Structure formats: C-alpha cells, structure tokens
Amino acid sequence: MADTNAMAEIRGIDIDKLAKGFADEDNVFKKFVNVTNTSAREIRWYQKTAGFLDSTDTTGITASQIANTDFKSRPVVVEQSWTRTTSYVRKYFVESPWLADEDIKDSDIDILATNVRDLVRAVERQVDARIYNVLTVSDLGTGENARAIIEEWDDYSNCIPIDDILYGKEQIRTYGYDPEGAIFAITPAVHRLLLNYLIATKGSSIPAFASQKIGNGVVQEILGCKIVVSTNVTTDKAIMFVPERAATWKSFSPITSVAIKDPGIGTKIRVWEEGEAILTDPRACCFYSNIGPT
Secondary structure (H helix, E strand, C coil), X not given: CHHHHHHHHHHHHHHHHHHHHHCCCCCCHHHHCEEEEXXXXXXXXXXXXXXXXXXXXXXXXXXXXXXCCCCCCCCCCCCCCEEEEEEECEEEEEEXXXXXXXXXXXXXXXXXXXXXXXXXXXXXHHHHHHHHHHHCCCCCCXXXXXXXXXXXXXXXXXXXXXXXXXXXXXXXXXXXXXXXXXXXEECHHHHHHHHHHHHHHCHHHCHHHHHHCCCCCCCCEECCEEEEECCCCCCCEEEEECCCCCEEEEEEEEEEEEEEXXXXXXXXXXXXXXXXXXXXXXXXXXXXXXXXCC
C-alpha cells in the first residue's frame, strides 16, 4: 500500500513538471509582455496618454510654448491625462476524458504525457490569442498607431517591406518609445513573403542577410526588429510592439495541471490558467493591415 501511495504522488509531480515544461512552446506573445500577478479577479488600471507633454495656443494650433518662454511670464501649464479602465480575469479551462488504467499501463504511446502536453498547449494557445487580440486592440477599439500597406508583400515588384517596417518604428518613436528591439509579429505566410522578397528579389543587394539568415530558415532580426512568426496573427495583418512595455499579462493563477484518479478505473488530466492581458501603452504598438496575402 505504501508503494502505491508513493507512486501516485510521484505521478502527480511528474505531470506538474510536464505542464511547466510545455507551457510556452510555440506560443510566443506571453514571452514579450510584462507578466505580473494580480490577487483579484477585477483589475483596475490606468492608461496614460502617450507622447511628450506640450501646449496648444489660443488659435488651436499645436505649438511648443514650453520653449523660449518670455521673461517674467508665467510658466505654460501642461497636464498629463489618464484613462481609468477595468478588466476582468478570464479562466482558460480544459480536461481530458478518463484514461483507463489498462491503457496507461500497456499502450505503446505514453498517453499521460501526451495528454498533458496537448492540454497545456491548448490552454496556452488561447492565452496567446488573447494577448494578441489585446495588442491589436480588437476588443478595445482605439489607441494605437496604424499602417495600411499600400502594396501587399506578395507584389514583389511594387511592395516596400523595408519602408513598412521603418514606418512602424517611426510612429512608435514619435510617441516617445524606443523601437529598437521591437517585436514584429507576422503570419507564416507573410514570413514566406518577406524571405522571398529579401532573398530572391533583393538578395544581391543584401548579401549578409542571404548568407547569414537563411541558414536556419528563420528571420531573427532585421532593421533592429525581432521577427516573430505566429499562427495566432490574423491573416493579412501584423503587429509591431515594444516588448515588456506595450502590454501586461496579469496572472491570477499560473498554468496548473492536476491528475484526478479514480482507483481501479483511470486518470483524468485537468489544466487551467487564469489571467487577463491589458494594453497599458497603445502607442508603443503599430498595427498593420493589408500586408497580404488574403
């Protein structure tokens, strides 16, 4: 009996370790946002108006009245503003069917490990999709910079990906954020278009890129941006954002996995995570549309 109890405890620990080991595999966005804990399911936070403080003259024309102020005049009054926002924790919850003891013991496939892995990935994928949705303000509806691509990137003769990327960096810098090291998240299809453009179309003029980057098949960095490929990015869209600044993941309960045992019957795996993504600095992002292919 003692051995049986010990085995049950070890099995539970193994499953928990597996869950943590697989947590972020192929799900990228949580890696690039600020992750903090929250002790309440209702999150009240404040979104600061981005940009440099300045003033407006009486004609309504924006002017830098801070500079070159007249002697003995009163200082220009400027004020920062905040928008109070409330977010609510979301629960991501999934479980396996009952896995029979007999199947666990004699199956060629390690069905416990396989189920833990795939259930954790299912939860993490939905968390990843939520962070992307918040970064692209699909639920908030306002705030960030935008770039409507003039020529889709599959039009190799007329598209200008280099200018499109630099435009996003320019817009982010305009509002006082450092875009160097920004994340540029694209779909696998856009990744293919970018590689084709840089190597097949412009390869002769970018020899270092062609020789250094194609070796591992992944665009790691270009123009000071880190290229990230994700299937959670919406078709024909892309997002550039400053990592650990643009958004925060508020964790109420980290990724957790437990084994529920019914002696003599089998085991059920249950996985959950609770939290919410909040877009604290929308101007630290640039959302791209019409990047192709549709």
